[in-house]
Structures are given as C-alpha cells and as structure tokens.
Amino acid sequence: MALLDIRNLSIDIITAQGKIRVIDKANLNIIDGSIHGLVGESGSGKSLIAKAILGLHNENWIVTADRMFLGNIDLSKLSSRARRKIMGTEIAIIFQNPRSYLDPSKKIFDQIREVLPKKSHHKRFFSKVVPKLRASEQQIIKELLHKVGVQNDQAVVQSYPYELSEGICQKVMIAMAIANNPRLLIADEPTTSMEAVTQAQIFRLLYKLNQLHNMTILLLSNNFGSISNLSDYISLIYCGQIVESGSYKQIVNSPMHPYTQAMIKTIIEFDDGVDHKGQLYTLPGSIPPANQLPIGCRLGPRCPKAQRTCVSNPEAVNYKGHIIRCHFPQLDDKKDANTPHNK
Numbered sequence: 001m002a003l004l005d006i007r008n009l010s011i012d013i014i015t016a017q018g019k020i021r022v023i024d025k026a027n028l029n030i031i032d033g034s035i036h037g038l039v040g041e042s043g044s045g046k047s048l049i050a051k052a053i054l055g056l057h058n059e060n061w062i063v064t065a066d067r068m069f070l071g072n073i074d075l076s077k078l079s080s081r082a083r084r085k086i087m088g089t090e091i092a093i094i095f096q097n098p099r100s101y102l103d104p105s106k107k108i109f110d111q112i113r114e115v116l117p118k119k120s121h122h123k124r125f126f127s128k129v130v131p132k133l134r135a136s137e138q139q140i141i142k143e144l145l146h147k148v149g150v151q152n153d154q155a156v157v158q159s160y161p162y163e164l165s166e167g168i169c170q171k172v173m174i175a176m177a178i179a180n181n182p183r184l185l186i187a188d189e190p191t192t193s194m195e196a197v198t199q200a201q202i203f204r205l206l207y208k209l210n211q212l213h214n215m216t217i218l219l220l221s222n223n224f225g226s227i228s229n230l231s232d233y234i235s236l237i238y239c240g241q242i243v244e245s246g247s248y249k250q251i252v253n254s255p256m257h258p259y260t261q262a263m264i265k266t267i268i269e270f271d272d273g274v275d276h277k278g279q280l281y282t283l284p285g286s287i288p289p290a291n292q293l294p295i296g297c298r299l300g301p302r303c304p305k306a307q308r309t310c311v312s313n314p315e316a317v318n319y320k321g322h323i324i325r326c327h328f329p330q331l332d333d334k335k336d337a338n339t340p341h342n343k
C-alpha cells in the first residue's frame with residue numbers, strides 16, 4: 001500500500017525572466033515500509049520535491065499536483081501551518097551538512113530536548129523500553145542516541161555541535177528526526193562529504209530503522225551506487241522529470257532508459273580490478289540550467305542513443321509497473337543479467 005502517493009507534481013518558480021518549470025509532472029509512489037531511492041545529479045530537482053512534500057516552499061513557487069496524499073492525509077489541501085504541524089510527527093527530514101542545521105550556541109542535550117514529543121507520544125514510542133510515562137527526558141535522550149548508534153551519549157549531550165564530527169552530528173540529526181516516530185523519513189543526501197566508513201554507518205543506520213521500526217524512507221542521492229543496494233524501489237530524475245522508476249530488480253537488472261544505464265555504468269566495480277590509467281565512465285556534458293532546457297527530450301544533447309524523434313518530449317509509459325520516459329527504451333546490450341540485491 002502506498003504511504004506517499006504523488007501524481008503529476010509540478011513546480012514553477014517565478015523569476016525576473018518569467019516562470020520556470022523546475023519539476024515537471026513528477027509521480028512518486030512510496031510503498032509503506034519500504035526504502036525508495038530518488039537518484040539524480042545535483043540540480044536535477046530532488047531537494048525541490050522533498051521541500052514540496054514538506055510544504056517548505058518559498059512564496060515565488062507555484063506547486064500543483066493532481067494528487068498528493070500521505071496515507072489518507074491530502075497534503076495539497078493543508079495550509080502551510082497545518083503542513084508544518086505534521087512535520088516531525090508524520091514526516092521528518094535530515095539534510096546534508098548536518099552541523100549547519102544544528103544550533104551552534106546550544107548543547108546537544110537542549111537541542112534534542114526541544115524536539116521531544118509530548119507525553120502521549122512518549123507512551124507510543126517508548127512504552128516497550130520505559131514503563132508507562134515514567135521515562136525522564138535524560139533517559140529518552142539516551143535511548144534515542146543509542147538507537148542511532150551513539151555509544152558515548154554522556155559526552156555527546158554535553159557537547160556543542162562544533163565539538164563533534166560530521167558523522168556524530170548526522171546521527172544526532174537522525175535521533176531528532178525519529179524522536180516523534182514519523183511515518184516517513186526523508187534523507188536528503190545524508191552522507192555528502194563524509195568519509196567512507198561514516199557513510200557506511202549512516203546507511204546501515206537508515207537500513208536498521210527501516211527493518212526494525214518499519215520506517216518508510218525516501219532516500220535522495222546523486223550516487224546511484226551508494227544507495228541502490230539499500231533501496232526496494234528506485235526512481236531516476238533528470239532536469240525535473242522522473243525518467244525511470246521501478247523496483248530494485250527492474251531498475252538494476254533491466255534498466256531501459258539511457259540515463260539509468262549511464263548512472264549504472266558510473267559505479268566502480270573494484271572487484272573487477274581498476275586500471276590505474278583507465279578512464280572512468282561519465283555521461284558527456286553537464287545538466288543544463290532550468291532556464292536553458294533543450295527542446296524535446298531533456299537528455300537529448302547528452303544522450304548516446306538520441307535520434308531525430310527525440311526533438312519531441314517523450315511521455316512516461318508504464319510497462320507492468322516499470323515506468324520509462326523515453327522514445328526508444330531498450331535493454332543495454334552490455335548489461336550483465338541479474339545483479340543480486342545485497343540489501
């Protein structure tokens with residue numbers, strides 16, 4: 001069953017040069033209890049979609065959607081104030097650069113205490129661990145930090161954000177995000193600029209939250225390789241359009257859109273041995289600015305399979321739940337069949 005059902009979400013931004021469409025008829029169907037990866041290069045519009053879901057858009061944005069439901073809550077009908085109310089209790093978000101979202105002048109203890117739920121929520125979330133409503137704030141904060149893998153909680157709660165590593169700050173952000181046991185956690189490039197070991201820890205933590213607490217996660221990333229194995233479903237976004245979407249198996253074993261195929265080729269397989277002078281694969285060119293989009297298919301100028309027909313914009317077509325927006329969807333000849341899901 002879909003927890004988040006978005007159909008034909010479009011975002012137009014009013015600028016001095018006129019109205020610019022930055023998200024074009026995006027569909028997202030996030031199944032309850034799943035991890036859904038949303039992958040695209042920087043500037044493709046992932047964070048804009050997250051902000052539209054949360055109602056964090058600016059006054060110069062025009063957000064329209066045929067349907068935008070979280071469970072049975074119609075998000076499009078909520079006022080900004082009502083939308084803010086469900087943030088934290090129903091939906092929570094964590095960002096890249098976590099330290100910049102923490103208050104530098106307050107200790108971690110005070111920052112987590114500010115987001116702790118009301119007592120009725122305590123009961124729902126902590127009743128298994130803490131009998132009835134007797135849990136003290138210290139105990140709840142300690143449990144939250146242990147839940148996200150922070151062992152030296154005493155030292156961490158007495159610290160200011162600048163005294164902690166980026167990885168610990170992200171774990172604190174995750175602890176704050178899950179304090180109200182939200183139904184949907186949006187992780188917006190949560191491991192950007194972190195070292196490899198910390199990245200692995202954060203992804204492992206998100207995976208555990210999904211498996212042990214049945215938390216639905218929308219994972220945004222520009223790195224297909226780092227999140228694909230965690231994801232049950234994957235959507236690829238390019239220049240504000242979802243170009244391919246489906247289950248892990250459909251996307252990784254049978255990618256049919258040239259953009260997805262290019263993203264998969266960028267994954268470095270160290271097991272196969274990497275020639276120290278070898279060229280790593282990249283899609284030629286770069287993502288165009290939103291006010292200079294090409295005519296027709298937006299990938300056209302960079303697409304290795306572009307043909308004359310591609311000067312017209314392709315519509316999204318649904319092949320048994322595998323959605324592709326391309327005039328010439330086809331399996332990549334060089335693709336190895338059936339990559340196992342390591343989740």
Ligand code: SF4
Nearest residue numbers: 297300303310326327
């Ligand atoms: S429609 Fe044409 S240009 Fe666009 S992705 Fe498909 S083949 Fe490439």
